[in-house]
Amino acid sequence: MLGVLGGMGPLASADFMRQLTLLTRAERDQDHVPAVLWSDPRVPDRTAARLGQAEDPLPMLMRGIRGLEQAGCRAVAIPCNTAHGWFDAMQAATTLPILHIVDAAREELERLEVGEGPIGLMGTAGTLAMGLYQGRIGRECLVPEAALMDSHVSLGIALVKANRVREAYAPLAEAARILRGRGARAVVLGCTEIPLGIAAGEALEFPVVDTVAALARAAIRHVGYASA
Amino acid sequence: MLGVLGGMGPLASADFMRQLTLLTRAERDQDHVPAVLWSDPRVPDRTAARLGQAEDPLPMLMRGIRGLEQAGCRAVAIPCNTAHGWFDAMQAATTLPILHIVDAAREELERLEVGEGPIGLMGTAGTLAMGLYQGRIGRECLVPEAALMDSHVSLGIALVKANRVREAYAPLAEAARILRGRGARAVVLGCTEIPLGIAAGEALEFPVVDTVAALARAAIRHVGYASA
Known part of the structure; x- marks a missing residue:
């Protein structure tokens, strides 16, 4: 199963799931990619954090990744560009491969x-x-x-x-x-x-x-x- | 967190996440509903199962509900009407409230x-x-x-x-x-x-x-x- 660390923002996560579906060659439900979307919009604002005006989002990002690990996901996609500022820290803390946007x-x-x-x-x-x-x-x-x-x-x-x-x-x-x-x-x-x-x-x-x-x-x- | 048992079909799940976002009164990411979407399109076809032409989807449905329980969800929504044919069996097997479509x-x-x-x-x-x-x-x-x-x-x-x-x-x-x-x-x-x-x-x-x-x-x- 694909893990999707989303909620940043939630509309972009929903659109990622839509595109994941529409861009897969499929004739019926069972041909589509199994996925778990962890959509927690409470992750502190990434830009504000980068500018020193909000708390570090890393703990909340890692909470999502742990949830995706527990769900049995084998890879992680993160439909938020700014969150990739914490890519190295996330990748160092999980054995799941994280795709880089x-x-x-x-x-x-x-x-x-x-x-x-x-x-x-x-x-x-x-x-x-x-x-x-x-x-x-x-x-x-x-x-x-x-x-x-x-x-x-x-x-x-x-x-x-x-x-x-x-x-x-x-x-x-x-x-x-x-x-x-x-x-x-x-x-x-x-x-x-x-x-x-x-x-x-x-x-x-x-x-x-x-x-x-x-x-x-x-x-x-x-x-x-x-x-x- | 809201649990969403989806993948039936996956495009409807994505649309559910989109509507969940657009129908929430929100000014920024952090105002939106935290949710986990379990989108496993491999659930056997519900209509075929009901007509005796496919295997019982209940075990796969319950696997998703267990995943949502483990993720810490407090309620479950299932954006698939036909899956509600197994509503009573699912509700009997989980303490999470399931909304009925x-x-x-x-x-x-x-x-x-x-x-x-x-x-x-x-x-x-x-x-x-x-x-x-x-x-x-x-x-x-x-x-x-x-x-x-x-x-x-x-x-x-x-x-x-x-x-x-x-x-x-x-x-x-x-x-x-x-x-x-x-x-x-x-x-x-x-x-x-x-x-x-x-x-x-x-x-x-x-x-x-x-x-x-x-x-x-x-x-x-x-x-x-x-x-x-």
């Missing part, structure tokens, strides 16, 4: 055949500050400036977490277009709330990497199922 | 202020054969005839389980309209795949009860959160 995003760039050149990167302030993608993704990352983060990206993420998904589209789409205008070959939606907001309006006219879908594809492959 | 549907009829008179009932052949709704819902139930079940309802359900959600709309919507034409005040979508198919096209022009959303509302109330 940045590796999934890199594979998705290959699958989409995005040519050489810089990519745009949207994410939480925590994800950008800790340099989660820079380096591991193997490409130059163009990131939103601080003012654009405040006025558009962080706002859009907060709107999704507050169930105001449609209102999130405009600021998130505009931020993506600005990165595109700066020369991004594709834009990585490196916070799992962002694809939810972007899906609520007109499709963008350039390649984007939905990190929820990318992680779902990586998980389907990892557990030995065929993706659609 | 037919009670949730009845509450939804009240919330929608559906006037007196018969309702239409769509569901799997198993759900209809075992009379899961008739009696407990407290209303006369108009059900599709056998030919309409084969050509429309069972087909639509199978299409959703095979990820062909858009194709499921036409047969499911037509069956609902036929029940409406026979005098149904509202139509209960009494299989958790049906609302997914119905949501893939134009909204129906009469009240319908989405049993996924109804169960999510009942669960939010049960665990003491406010629904939006």
Whole structure:
């Protein structure tokens, strides 16, 4: 069984489960990936913690991983980019393999055949500050400036977490277009709330990497199922 | 924490988690309902079992409930109507309260202020054969005839389980309209795949009860959160 450490946020977890299902080649229930989703939205805010304004989320993250171990899961996927700031600590504390969302995003760039050149990167302030993608993704990352983060990206993420998904589209789409205008070959939606907001309006006219879908594809492959 | 015994089918489980999130009054992650979803699609087909053509699903259902008990859940919701055919056996074997999806549907009829008179009932052949709704819902139930079940309802359900959600709309919507034409005040979508198919096209022009959303509302109330 696949373990899913979710709740960060809960709507992104639900979307991960949806994508896990829709991206699996299946004719009937019994063809789908068995999974346990541990969705505990009480995990302290990862960005606030990274900025020293909230308590350490690691104990709550490990509580979820222990729950997934007990449930008999064989691998863990975490549909929250910022939580990957604690990836090494989590991986050191469990024998279950944890899929890395940045590796999934890199594979998705290959699958989409995005040519050489810089990519745009949207994410939480925590994800950008800790340099989660820079380096591991193997490409130059163009990131939103601080003012654009405040006025558009962080706002859009907060709107999704507050169930105001449609209102999130405009600021998130505009931020993506600005990165595109700066020369991004594709834009990585490196916070799992962002694809939810972007899906609520007109499709963008350039390649984007939905990190929820990318992680779902990586998980389907990892557990030995065929993706659609 | 809320326990969700899912995977029947997995897309309906994902939608339950989505509705659980969207129907909770919340401003940030930490306001949402903590939940564990046990999504094991390998549970033997409930309708086939009820018709004597598949093995008993009860052992697999109980395995999931034991997993939810161990995870520390305090209540169980099961976003699969047909699995409620084993409700009494499950409830007798666990001290956790299990919410009943037919009670949730009845509450939804009240919330929608559906006037007196018969309702239409769509569901799997198993759900209809075992009379899961008739009696407990407290209303006369108009059900599709056998030919309409084969050509429309069972087909639509199978299409959703095979990820062909858009194709499921036409047969499911037509069956609902036929029940409406026979005098149904509202139509209960009494299989958790049906609302997914119905949501893939134009909204129906009469009240319908989405049993996924109804169960999510009942669960939010049960665990003491406010629904939006």
